[in-house]
Amino acid sequence: MFDRMADVLELGGEDPFKVNAYRKASRVIKELKEDIENVWKTDRLNTLPGVGTGLAKKIDEFLKTGRMTKYEEIIGSFPSDLVDLLGIQNLGPKTLARAHKELAVNTLEDLKQVIQNGRLAQLPGMGQKKVENILKGIALREESTGRIPLGKVLPVVDEIIHALRKHLSTGRIYPAGSVRRMQETVGDIDILVETDPSRDILEAFTSLPLARRILGRGKTKASILIEGNIQVDLRAVSSDSYGAALQYFTGSQAHNVRLRSMAKEQGYKLNEYGIFKGEKKIGGETEEEIYEMFDLTWIPPELREDRGEIEAAVEGRLPELVDLYDINGDFHVHTNWSDGTASIKEMAQKAASMGYTFIGICDHSSSATYAGGLTPERLLEQIKKIREANREIHGIRILSGAEVDIRTDGTLDFADEILAELDIVIASVHSGFKHHVTERFITASRNPYVSILAHPTGRIIGQREGYEVDLDRVMNVCVETGTALELNAYYERLDLNDTNTRKAKEAGIKIAIGTDAHNTDHLDAMRLGLGVARRGWLEKRDVLNSLSVAEILKFSKRKRLAQF
DNA sequence: GCCGTTTTCGGCCCGACTGTTTTCAGTCG
Numbered sequence: 001m002f003d004r005m006a007d008v009l010e011l012g013g014e015d016p017f018k019v020n021a022y023r024k025a026s027r028v029i030k031e032l033k034e035d036i037e038n039v040w041k042t043d044r045l046n047t048l049p050g051v052g053t054g055l056a057k058k059i060d061e062f063l064k065t066g067r068m069t070k071y072e073e074i075i076g077s078f079p080s081d082l083v084d085l086l087g088i089q090n091l092g093p094k095t096l097a098r099a100h101k102e103l104a105v106n107t108l109e110d111l112k113q114v115i116q117n118g119r120l121a122q123l124p125g126m127g128q129k130k131v132e133n134i135l136k137g138i139a140l141r142e143e144s145t146g147r148i149p150l151g152k153v154l155p156v157v158d159e160i161i162h163a164l165r166k167h168l169s170t171g172r173i174y175p176a177g178s179v180r181r182m183q184e185t186v187g188d189i190d191i192l193v194e195t196d197p198s199r200d201i202l203e204a205f206t207s208l209p210l211a212r213r214i215l216g217r218g219k220t221k222a223s224i225l226i227e228g229n230i231q232v233d234l235r236a237v238s239s240d241s242y243g244a245a246l247q248y249f250t251g252s253q254a255h256n257v258r259l260r261s262m263a264k265e266q267g268y269k270l271n272e273y274g275i276f277k278g279e280k281k282i283g284g285e286t287e288e289e290i291y292e293m294f295d296l297t298w299i300p301p302e303l304r305e306d307r308g309e310i311e312a313a314v315e316g317r318l319p320e321l322v323d324l325y326d327i328n329g330d331f332h333v334h335t336n337w338s339d340g341t342a343s344i345k346e347m348a349q350k351a352a353s354m355g356y357t358f359i360g361i362c363d364h365s366s367s368a369t370y371a372g373g374l375t376p377e378r379l380l381e382q383i384k385k386i387r388e389a390n391r392e393i394h395g396i397r398i399l400s401g402a403e404v405d406i407r408t409d410g411t412l413d414f415a416d417e418i419l420a421e422l423d424i425v426i427a428s429v430h431s432g433f434k435h436h437v438t439e440r441f442i443t444a445s446r447n448p449y450v451s452i453l454a455h456p457t458g459r460i461i462g463q464r465e466g467y468e469v470d471l472d473r474v475m476n477v478c479v480e481t482g483t484a485l486e487l488n489a490y491y492e493r494l495d496l497n498d499t500n501t502r503k504a505k506e507a508g509i510k511i512a513i514g515t516d517a518h519n520t521d522h523l524d525a526m527r528l529g530l531g532v533a534r535r536g537w538l539e540k541r542d543v544l545n546s547l548s549v550a551e552i553l554k555f556s557k558r559k560r561l562a563q564f
Numbered sequence: 565g566c567c568g569t570t571t572t573c574g575g576c577c578c579g580a581c582t583g584t585t586t587t588c589a590g591t592c593g
Binding site for chain 1: 588589591
């Protein structure tokens with residue numbers, strides 16, 4: 001509601017700082033780890049940063065009565081179709097408000113019409129080119145699918161950097177923005193090259209074969225549109241400013257606002273060229289330099305969301321984030337025994353080539369008929385085959401496991417005697433998403449053979465909301481029973497997500513990263529899972545993948561010895 | 565609308581690019 005109010009206030013030409021205050025409060029509430037209702041009940045609304053007397057009163061009214069007078073009043077001041085037009089690129093609040101006031105534009109159709117009949121171009125300050133750009137913005141929005149999953153974008157980023165490298169033999173080339181922060185979806189791609197600003201590299205960039213359209217090209221920055229309507233921005237930055245630029249363009253915006261305020265308080269000025277004391281530049285070549293000026297250790301990009309990382313850095317208690325070299329294996333892998341395409345050996349060999357010491361084969365169970373789920377007999381047969389494979393392949397231990405379905409009545413697809421034969425058991429929900437999912441997870445968690453609950457919220461990025469599940473209750477039982485939660489690294493799942501992962505860690509729950517690979521290439525998704533884990537503040541000790549084979553087996557067995 | 569150990573008033577992050585102007589406004593990130 002606050003976000004929407006901000007949009008409308010902006011249209012109305014309200015003080016931009018006021019608009020921003022609404023946006024900030026909205027973000028703070030959105031990222032709150034507990035329910036806002038809880039905060040309200042315990043009379044702590046005014047402890048939230050960005051929530052003062054005014055906004056607290058509005059929240060209070062809403063939670064008490066289900067209505068917010070100010071919201072209704074503000075929202076009513078502009079037609080809602082008009083407010084939706086704010087998302088169109090190149091059309092900002094000023095122009096839109098003017099089109100509304102002077103040309104009676106209320107809908108997208110109205111807007112298209114005043115573009116066509118030339119009246120928009122006649123407004124003061126407007127012209128043919130601006131109108132054309134708005135038209136492009138409209139077209140872009142109509143074709144666009146919104147934010148893109150990170151997993152789809154990373155290979156493209158690699159490709160672009162590889163191509164740029166051919167034009168630039170030395171100098172740093174890094175992605176910035178949400179890609180570098182490993183956010184689960186990205187709106188566009190930012191890339192920074194270390195080179196003296198010249199048009200050469202920018203021209204090389206805009207003439208890349210994958211460039212579908214050139215959106216702009218200046219001396220220091222260029223933008224293109226590639227397939228799938230993904231915008232890629234390239235910036236050329238000189239060596240002595242590269243660190244400052246990388247810091248600046250990595251964001252997040254909220255993190256940078258905090259850092260810049262700190263700079264100002266301490267008498268510095270921070271921009272993308274460096275950190276300045278008066279006119280004198282005192283740093284900017286590396287990111288570390290920037291953070292050092294504030295007596296902070298370098299903050300990993302995945303943490304830069306203003307979710308407490310600055311405070312943690314000030315107090316010297318930043319987490320030592322889990323890293324790729326801490327990862328000894330993958331828990332969740334399918335083979336051609338169910339719906340995967342590779343054999344047990346092929347998956348194991350690829351995993352071994354990645355330096356893993358274990359891989360968990362967890363094919364589907366019988367009720368997953370759509371996925372060729374294994375019958376108990378087939379599973380026992382697979383266990384034998386895995387034993388054989390372990391004798392043949394060296395350097396990696398193949399763990400026998402299963403992704404066993406939690407049926408709608410809460411029972412598991414395999415009997416306990418079967419599960420007892422396995423090294424690890426992952427339990428998951430694949431049907432009845434609205435059918436007592438919380439209770440089913442809790443029942444599964446109490447089963448002594450279940451080591452991990454798979455993709456606990458069931459969301460599919462950009463496609464499906466997820467199950468009706470009370471994650472807090474599930475987590476409580478996981479703590480009690482010593483059950484781990486999965487961080488499913490498949491690019492459309494990333495489930496648990498970053499904030500839930502952090503919540504699980506804080507509750508003391510171990511996280512098992514699994515790629516849910518259905519072929520050998522999918523194993524590379526570990527990179528994505530690791531990104532989310534790091535965004536969730538996970539350290540080596542929070543992640544089951546960092547354990548040795550012996551420790552993993554101990555972890556599964558430990559539960560079997562306890563009684564619930 | 566928020567915020568405060570120099571402040572309860574007067575700040576609130578800041579630069580590039582584009583298109584429209586002939587010194588700047590709007591938009592974006």
